[in-house]
Structure formats: C-alpha cells, structure tokens
Amino acid sequence: MDPKQVHPESIAAQALGQVDERTRAIIPPIHVSSTYLRDPDNQYRSGRIYARADNPAFDAAEGVINALEGGHQAMLFASGMAAATACFQALAPGDHVLAPKVMYWSLRNWLTGFATQWGLQVELIDMADPAALRAALKPGRTKLVWVETPANPLWTVTDIADAATAAHAAGALLVVDSTVATPMLTRPLALGADIVMHAATKYLNGHSDLVAGVLVARQDSAYWQALRKLRAQLGGTLGSFESWLLQRGLRTLHLRVRAACDSAARIATHFAQGHAHVAEVLYPGLPGFPGHEVAKKQMHGGFGGMLSIRVKPGAAGGEAAAIATAANARLWKRATSLGGTESLVEHRASVEGAGTPAPADLLRLSVGIEHVEDLIADLEQALARARAGG
Numbered sequence: 001m002d003p004k005q006v007h008p009e010s011i012a013a014q015a016l017g018q019v020d021e022r023t024r025a026i027i028p029p030i031h032v033s034s035t036y037l038r039d040p041d042n043q044y045r046s047g048r049i050y051a052r053a054d055n056p057a058f059d060a061a062e063g064v065i066n067a068l069e070g071g072h073q074a075m076l077f078a079s080g081m082a083a084a085t086a087c088f089q090a091l092a093p094g095d096h097v098l099a100p101k102v103m104y105w106s107l108r109n110w111l112t113g114f115a116t117q118w119g120l121q122v123e124l125i126d127m128a129d130p131a132a133l134r135a136a137l138k139p140g141r142t143k144l145v146w147v148e149t150p151a152n153p154l155w156t157v158t159d160i161a162d163a164a165t166a167a168h169a170a171g172a173l174l175v176v177d178s179t180v181a182t183p184m185l186t187r188p189l190a191l192g193a194d195i196v197m198h199a200a201t202k203y204l205n206g207h208s209d210l211v212a213g214v215l216v217a218r219q220d221s222a223y224w225q226a227l228r229k230l231r232a233q234l235g236g237t238l239g240s241f242e243s244w245l246l247q248r249g250l251r252t253l254h255l256r257v258r259a260a261c262d263s264a265a266r267i268a269t270h271f272a273q274g275h276a277h278v279a280e281v282l283y284p285g286l287p288g289f290p291g292h293e294v295a296k297k298q299m300h301g302g303f304g305g306m307l308s309i310r311v312k313p314g315a316a317g318g319e320a321a322a323i324a325t326a327a328n329a330r331l332w333k334r335a336t337s338l339g340g341t342e343s344l345v346e347h348r349a350s351v352e353g354a355g356t357p358a359p360a361d362l363l364r365l366s367v368g369i370e371h372v373e374d375l376i377a378d379l380e381q382a383l384a385r386a387r388a389g390g
C-alpha cells in the first residue's frame with residue numbers, strides 16, 4: 001500500500017497492508033529475539049545488532065504511526081514519558097526551553113524538577129497566547145518549544161502553525177504532544193512542527209492494556225539522530241509484546257476516535273446548557289470555548305474525546321461535590337489515564353496536588369466508546385446523588 005494514495009482509515013485498518021514475507025501471514029509475528037546474527041564477513045547487513053537499539057517488533061507500529069503523521073520516521077519508546085523526556089535530554093545543559101503552564105502534569109514536574117537540576121533553563125508560559133510565546137523566545141538561546149494541544153486538563157488549544165513560525169524564527173525546534181488530538185484529527189508535522197510526540201498508552205493503543213510512547217520526525221536531522229542514540233543508550237525501549245499489541249490497537253484508531261469525538265461533543269453540549277449541577281464545561285468543540293476558533297482550524301473531523309466539567313458547589317463546596325459525583329458514577333470508571341474504550345472520570349486536582357492549574361471542582365472525563373445515552377444518564381444520576389448527599 002502506498003500511504004500517500006489512501007486515506008488514514010485504510011492505513012490504520014490494514015496496518016499499512018504489510019505481509020510477513022516468509023510466511024505470507026497478514027498479521028506480523030511477535031519478534032522476541034534480543035540479538036541478531038552477524039554475517040560471516042563480520043558485517044551486520046540487517047542493520048540490527050541488539051534489541052535495545054532496534055527490534056523488528058517495532059516496525060509495524062512505527063510504520064503505521066509514521067504514515068498517519070506524514071513523517072520521515074517514527075520511534076517507539078517504553079512510555080510517553082520516556083519519549084517526551086528524551087526530547088529534552090537530547091539538548092545540552094544551559095539550553096533554554098519553553099513549555100506551557102498548562103500541560104501533562106508528570107512532564108511538567110520532571111521539567112521543573114530533574115531537568116532544571118540537570119541544567120536546562122526551563123520557562124513555563126501561557127502557550128495559547130502567541131504574544132507570550134514571542135516575548136519569551138530568546139533567539140539563538142531557546143532550543144526547543146514544547147506544545148501540548150489540546151492540553152491537560154483544561155484542554156487549552158495552541159495554534160501549532162503559528163508556534164512553529166515563531167519557534168523557527170528564533171532558531172528553536174517545535175515539539176508537539178499530540179496525544180489528545182491523535183493523527184486522526186491533527187497532523188502537527190504538516191503544520192510545521194519538527195517532532196510530534198504521543199503517549200501511545202492512550203488513543204493509539206486504545207485498550208488501556210499497555211504503556212508506550214512514540215516520537216515522529218518531520219525530517220532527518222542531527223537532533224533526530226541524537227534521539228535515536230539516546231533511546232539505544234538510555235534503554236527506554238518498548239517490549240516486543242507491547243509493540244505487537246500496539247499495532248493491533250492501531251487498526252481501529254479511526255473508529256475509536258470518531259466514536260469518542262461524537263460522544264464527547266454530545267456530552268459537552270448536554271451539560272453546557274444551563275445544567276442544574278454543572279457550572280462549566282471545558283471542551284474545544286464548544287463555540288464559546290476560548291480556543292475554539294484555533295481548534296476549528298487545526299482539528300479535522302472532531303474535537304477529541306477529552307473534556308472537563310466543573311461541578312456546582314453543594315453544601316460542602318465544589319471539591320466535595322466533584323469527588324462525590326465521581327464516587328457515585330456506576331458506568332464511568334474512576335481512574336486516571338485516557339483514550340481507552342472505557343470511559344474514565346477523574347478528580348484531577350487530587351492527582352496533581354499542590355500547584356495544579358486544575359480547579360478543585362473539576363472532573364476530567366475521558367469518553368470511551370459506550371453508548372452515549374448511557375454515559376449521559378450515568379453522569380446525571382451521579383451528579384444528582386452527589387447533590388442529594390448520597
């Protein structure tokens with residue numbers, strides 16, 4: 001299959017149509033070897049030496065993700081965090097980097113903790129504000145701009161094309177955490193990003209049964225080669241079985257994302273309209289949402305399956321009302337993470353702790369692929385019982 005001649009749905013459904021040449025199997029085998037045979041004349045013509053650096057088990061998932069993102073090459077990692085932190089570890093101590101104030105919490109903690117101690121000059125800004133980005137860029141000194149869009153847990157939207165223009169004018173790379181948008185809705189590389197990152201743990205795999213990360217490069221570069229070397233040396237490589245599961249999960253990415261987007265839009269609209277127990281709905285698809293116009297420009301086919309609701313305070317306040325709502329949910333599972341087939345609800349401030357931008361009355365919702373009316377009915381009863389003190 002020529003990925004340039006077919007739609008993303010066809011790429012995903014057939015995992016690029018690859019066939020195992022030796023057996024004619026249409027599903028790839030699980031490669032588990034940790035080492036590869038050297039040729040008699042002392043060469044390694046297969047290009048593979050040892051499975052910490054490279055593994056044929058990566059090929060199917062890397063190929064599909066690269067084709068969906070329209071990239072030069074994809075590289076799997078043992079987790080989204082391993083992929084994300086590699087982007088910063090490939091820089092040098094003293095380099096200046098910009099990241100959003102509102103972003104995936106664990107990475108923000110790593111940036112302000114480990115990365116800062118290690119010597120990176122980390123500056124957190126309002127990334128959704130183009131003027132704030134331009135004011136913070138230090139031409140020649142800023143090496144990397146990190147964007148997450150829509151960003152956890154407020155779903156803040158950043159204009160990728162504009163951030164790429166600004167970053168490049170200052171000589172910086174633009175890396176986009178596109179975990180929430182997925183390549184089905186947004187293609188950051190086509191908008192000018194240098195690297196796109198995903199927690200493949202989430203939508204790409206989609207079944208909440210593995211932890212994985214991936215980077216995709218727009219083109220080959222010294223930076224990309226440094227990232228390849230880092231993966232091999234630091235050893236944040238994905239296991240063979242997880243790589244195989246990921247290529248399997250990817251085959252239904254388009255169906256899962258479409259279902260989640262449709263249901264999230266229905267849920268957002270339902271609770272946004274003057275609801276008795278919901279003060280505010282945060283969702284990029286709502287016309288009144290601050291980032292809606294930018295989201296319309298760079299998200300195609302939906303606004304994602306993630307939204308947050310702010311619960312109106314009951315007698316004991318908004319935080320108690322939000323926690324009680326989650327406690328009363330029967331269909332929605334109380335758990336962190338996102339992008340699985342099952343819907344999840346989470347009191348985000350409890351997870352993030354001190355310094356979180358998540359209001360205390362906020363519940364983060366990851367919409368799965370159940371029937372949307374069941375999801376709405378369950379939230380309705382959970383909100384009503386929380387209000388009644390039950």
Ligand SMILES: *Cc1c(COP(=O)(O)O)cnc(C)c1O
Nearest residue numbers: 079080081104179199201211212
């Ligand atoms: C989960 C997540 C990560 C981290 O991925 P892990 O696989 O959990 O390490 C990074 N960014 C976003 C937006 C995420 O949702």
